[in-house]
Amino acid sequence: MKTMRYRIRVLTLALICALLAVTLWTAKSVWFHAPEATPIPSGESLSPSLPDPWTDPTPVPSTSPSAGEIRYSVETTASPDGETQLPEALFNTFGL
Amino acid sequence: MRKNSSFHFRVCALLLIFFACVFLLPACRSGNPILYVLSAAVPGSMLLLLLLPNGLFPLDRPSLAVMLSLCGFSMMATVYLSVDETVSQGIRCAAGLFFLALGAVLVRSFRSSVPAAGLTGFCGLGLLSLPLIIPELTFSLSDGGMALVMLAISAFLALRLRLPALFAGTSGILLLLLQKDFGSAGVLAVSFAAVFWAASDSVLWSGISAVSAGGLFVLFLALPGYSVPQRAEISPVLSRLSSMPLLPPESVPEVSDVASSDLFFLLGEQYGVIFLLCSVLLLILLLIRGASLAQHTRKSFHASLSLSTVLLLGLRAFMFLAIAADLLPLPAPAFPFMTSSMPDLFSNFFLLGLLSGVSARNEADLEEDMHLAMLAR
Numbered sequence: 001m002k003t004m005r006y007r008i009r010v011l012t013l014a015l016i017c018a019l020l021a022v023t024l025w026t027a028k029s030v031w032f033h034a035p036e037a038t039p040i041p042s043g044e045s046l047s048p049s050l051p052d053p054w055t056d057p058t059p060v061p062s063t064s065p066s067a068g069e070i071r072y073s074v075e076t077t078a079s080p081d082g083e084t085q086l087p088e089a090l091f092n093t094f095g096l
Numbered sequence: 097m098r099k100n101s102s103f104h105f106r107v108c109a110l111l112l113i114f115f116a117c118v119f120l121l122p123a124c125r126s127g128n129p130i131l132y133v134l135s136a137a138v139p140g141s142m143l144l145l146l147l148l149p150n151g152l153f154p155l156d157r158p159s160l161a162v163m164l165s166l167c168g169f170s171m172m173a174t175v176y177l178s179v180d181e182t183v184s185q186g187i188r189c190a191a192g193l194f195f196l197a198l199g200a201v202l203v204r205s206f207r208s209s210v211p212a213a214g215l216t217g218f219c220g221l222g223l224l225s226l227p228l229i230i231p232e233l234t235f236s237l238s239d240g241g242m243a244l245v246m247l248a249i250s251a252f253l254a255l256r257l258r259l260p261a262l263f264a265g266t267s268g269i270l271l272l273l274l275q276k277d278f279g280s281a282g283v284l285a286v287s288f289a290a291v292f293w294a295a296s297d298s299v300l301w302s303g304i305s306a307v308s309a310g311g312l313f314v315l316f317l318a319l320p321g322y323s324v325p326q327r328a329e330i331s332p333v334l335s336r337l338s339s340m341p342l343l344p345p346e347s348v349p350e351v352s353d354v355a356s357s358d359l360f361f362l363l364g365e366q367y368g369v370i371f372l373l374c375s376v377l378l379l380i381l382l383l384i385r386g387a388s389l390a391q392h393t394r395k396s397f398h399a400s401l402s403l404s405t406v407l408l409l410g411l412r413a414f415m416f417l418a419i420a421a422d423l424l425p426l427p428a429p430a431f432p433f434m435t436s437s438m439p440d441l442f443s444n445f446f447l448l449g450l451l452s453g454v455s456a457r458n459e460a461d462l463e464e465d466m467h468l469a470m471l472a473r
Contacts, residue, residue, distance in 0.1 A: 001399075005391050007294040008403050012387035015410040016380055022414055023376050026421040027369075 104157065108146050111161060112139040115168045122175050130179050138168060138186065145193075154200060154456030156389070162382045163448050166433035167192075169375055173362040173434075181436075185359070188438055192445035199449020204456055206251070208397045210260075213251035217264040220244030224271040238272060238280045239408075239443030243450070246287060246404035253295040254397035261292070262301075266308050273316045278324050279415050279426045285309040287407040295400045324426070340364040340372075360416070360431040376413070379432060383410050389454050394461050398454045405447045 116139045123131035142164045148155060167189040174181040206212060223241030227233050245268040252261035265288035272281035292305035316322050344367045364372045383406050390402035409432050419428040430440045 001396060003297065004294055004396060004399055008387055008390045008399060011290050011294060011403065012383060012390075012406060015407065015414070016383060019376065019380060019383075019410060019414050019417070022417040022421060022423070023373070025423065026417055027373075029421050 107161065108143070111165060111168075112143055115139045115142065118168070118172050119175065128179055130183065131175070134171075134175075134179075134182065134186070138171065141190070142168070153197065154204070154452065154459070155196075156385070156452045156455035159382055159385045159448060159451050159455070162378050162385070163196075163433060163445075165378055166375060169363055169371065170359045170434040170436075172371075173359045173366060176366055177362070185436060188436065188441055191438075192442050195442045195445040196449040196452065199446040199451075200453040200456065201449075202247075203398070203401065203450050203453025206247075206397075206453075208251045208254045208395075210255065210257070213248050213255065213257075214260070216244050216251065217248030217260075220246075220248055221264070221267055221271065224268055224275075227275050228271065235437070235439050236277070237439050237443075238275075238277055239412075239440055240446060242268065242280065242284050242287075242408060243405075243443055243447055245284070246291065246408060247401060247450070249288060249291060250295070250397055250400035250404055253291070253400055254395065258292075258296055258298070258301045262305055262308065265292070265305065266312060269309055269312050273312060276322075276324070279419075279424075279429050281313070283408065283411040283415060285313065286411055287404055290407055291400055291404050294403055295396060341368045343368045343370055358428070358430070359434045359436060363434070375431065375434065376417070379409070379413050386451050389451060389458060392458050393454060394458075398457055401450055402454045405450050409444070409447060 116135050119131055119135035119138060122128070123135055145155070145160060145164065146157060171182050171185045171189070174185065220241045220243070223237045223244065226237055226241075245264055248264050249261045252258070252264065265284070269281050269285050269288070272278075272284060286309075289302075289306040289309050293302040296302055296305075317324070340361075360372065360375070363375070386402050386406035386409075390399045390406070393399045393402065412429055412432055415424065415426075416429055416431045418424045419426055430437055432444050433441070435441055435444075
């Protein structure tokens with residue numbers, strides 16, 4: 001009976017320790033639970049929903065200007081050597 | 097002695113005031129007359145049970161106070177969501193008192209004999225095999241069956257009949273594995289091996305019991321067509337727990353289906369994680385009380401029985417928490433005393449009744465010793 005009492009004590013202590021450990025583990029997984037970051041594969045855009053302006057040739061549709069909004073449009077011309085030049089009217093507009 | 101009774105009185109008074117306030121506050125907010133009745137009925141019935149004289153019916157006061165607190169928590173969980181569900185849970189707990197009495201009477205009148213142990217084991221195995229005999233059965237009586245099997249094993253070990261004890265334990269595990277109730281089979285296997293180790297003096301027999309319990313698991317897992325039933329979704333439990341506040345929130349969160357929700361998680365959502373920790377601590381107190389009763393018994397049968405009760409309740413709670421923490425991918429069992437499933441709740445009351453019976457036997461033995469000491473003087 002003495003051995004039995006000792007074994008009962010050991011078993012109860014083990015059970016209580018296991019219960020406390022699993023409670024602490026649950027608390028830890030609840031309060032320190034962060035969603036795992038998904039690694040971005042190399043060569044992919046960070047936001048795949050938006051088109052890449054360097055590679056996607058589709059023009060973004062422009063919206064009509066709202067009231068009070070001033071929009072400037074600049075037409076570029078190509079010089080004989082192939083370089084893009086700003087129109088002369090633009091320099092005149094800013095007094096240059 | 098006076099100091100001890102004064103401490104018990106204070107604890108009981110605190111318990112009653114707390115549960116009166118728990119139902120009175122929502123009653124004042126909503127003006128629901130049923131909640132006013134509950135705020136008087138719940139502490140009143142607790143007081144009645146705690147003050148029941150020992151001569152009328154023997155109950156173990158400390159474990160009864162813990163059980164009543166856990167039952168009160170299970171009622172609290174739905175008080176803001178559905179008063180009807182709270183009343184239903186109260187009725188379930190009241191009906192469970194019958195099984196508490198049954199357990200206590202069974203232990204007090206149980207004599208460790210081969211026919212009594214054999215009959216108890218047969219009844220336990222019968223309850224465990226019911227889902228195999230009647231597949232249409234919608235509820236499981238495995239908890240009650242496990243309690244009876246452990247009672248039989250304790251009786252056989254007290255009679256030093258190790259082979260029948262081994263047969264009862266392995267048959268119970270086998271029946272649970274055939275039903276694919278892996279969680280219950282694990283609880284029974286660990287309890288069986290632990291009680292065998294504590295009660296049988298033989299190392300050989302302890303080893304045989306552990307190997308046979310573990311061997312059955314290995315055998316079933318190696319079977320080609322056997323698959324362990326897994327929980328459908330694992331992440332919602334953790335995400336549900338992480339969304340719970342630490343302290344009671346100011347506004348009560350809405351729950352769509354109260355009746356089918358787990359009362360343990362509902363309690364956390366309504367009152368904060370602090371109440372869940374209190375529930376676990378209360379259960380640990382119950383385990384300590386059970387172990388203390390096991391150590392103060394005169395007969396090895398009562399010691400084995402108390403240890404079996406402690407292990408069954410503690411391992412159920414351990415499994416519940418381990419599944420909540422995603423450590424075990426199995427269907428979650430119910431937390432002891434905090435379930436709306438009647439078979440589970442009644443089996444928990446029955447287990448507590450067994451502890452009460454052992455406590456009553458200890459007190460009777462103590463009185464007998466004091467009487468003999470008085471005569472010797």
